[in-house]
Amino acid sequence: QAVVTQEPSLTVSPGGTVTLTCASSTGAVTSGHRPYWFQQKPGQAPRTLIYETGNKHSWTPARFSGSLLGGKAALTLSGAQPEDEAEYYCLLLYSGGWMFGGGTRLTVL
Amino acid sequence: EVQLVESGGGLVQPGGSLRLSCAASGFTFSSFWMHWVRQAPGKGLMWVANVKTDGSTTNYADSVKGRFTISRDNAKNVMYLQINSLRAEDTAVYYCTSLSAGTWGQGTLVTVSS
Numbered sequence: 403q404a405v406v407t408q409e410p411s412l413t414v415s416p417g418g419t420v421t422l423t424c425a426s427s428t429g430a431v432t433s434g435h436r437p438y439w440f441q442q443k444p445g446q447a448p449r450t451l452i453y454e455t456g457n458k459h460s461w462t463p464a465r466f467s468g469s470l471l472g473g474k475a476a477l478t479l480s481g482a483q484p485e486d487e488a489e490y491y492c493l494l495l496y497s498g499g500w501m502f503g504g505g506t507r508l509t510v511l
Numbered sequence: 512e513v514q515l516v517e518s519g520g521g522l523v524q525p526g527g528s529l530r531l532s533c534a535a536s537g538f539t540f541s542s543f544w545m546h547w548v549r550q551a552p553g554k555g556l557m558w559v560a561n562v563k564t565d566g567s568t569t570n571y572a573d574s575v576k577g578r579f580t581i582s583r584d585n586a587k588n589v590m591y592l593q594i595n596s597l598r599a600e601d602t603a604v605y606y607c608t609s610l611s612a613g614t615w616g617q618g619t620l621v622t623v624s625s
Contacts, residue, residue, distance in 0.1 A: 403573060409596055411575075415525060416589065417599075429567045440556070442556075447606055447615045447616065447617050447618055448548075448556065448606070448608075449615065450610070450613035450614075450615070453610065453611065453613065461613075466550075467622060489555075491556050493556075493558065493610075498570065499558060499560075499561070499570040499571065499572060500558040500561070501548070502548075502555060502556045502557060502558055503555075504555050505556070511602045
């Protein structure tokens with residue numbers, strides 16, 4: 403069974419840029435894994451930010467972007483805001499189903 | 512307004528059963544694969560199962576295979592999750608979501624305890 407790995411925690415300064423990554427134990431992450439990125443704040447349901455590698459929903463702030471980087475899926479936040487402090491999860495598709503990463507706790511400080 | 516509303520959670524004894532429901536509105540429910548995702552207290556998200564647009568195909572996480580059954584009724588715009596042989600480790604908030612539509616419900620809490 404595949405394991406999806408994210409950084410446990412990251413810190414970014416207000417206005418700064420940070421990249422969160424999502425790695426697969428089976429090898430390079432590709433567009434075929436259809437990477438998703440979600441934001442979750444305490445006590446709230448997850449919110450979808452990015453679907454299928456780099457596509458945004460109408461509600462996704464422009465400062466978030468998704469890509470493939472160095473064999474991983476990546477979520478880049480450019481111009482961090484205090485309200486971006488949250489847990490971020492990636493999700494990858496495998497032949498048997500989907501798998502979430504363990505989440506990255508992002509602190510804006 | 513696009514909306515997913517889960518129901519059916521509650522307190523159940525180990526070995527018991529529950530049926531969760533997810534009512535959809537505001538979008539063409541029958542056009543989207545639907546998923547259940549759960550989150551144990553203080554833990555991360557775990558994908559549980561999904562069902563194809565017409566209900567003909569289902570997939571499950573290894574840890575729930577044989578105990579959980581996902582289904583849908585497109586005439587009623589509702590998805591279900593039948594959970595049998597409940598264990599303490601099934602205690603979680605269960606969310607329904609349409610990944611490609613980007614929509615999530617607010618979740619329903621299932622607590623397995625004697």
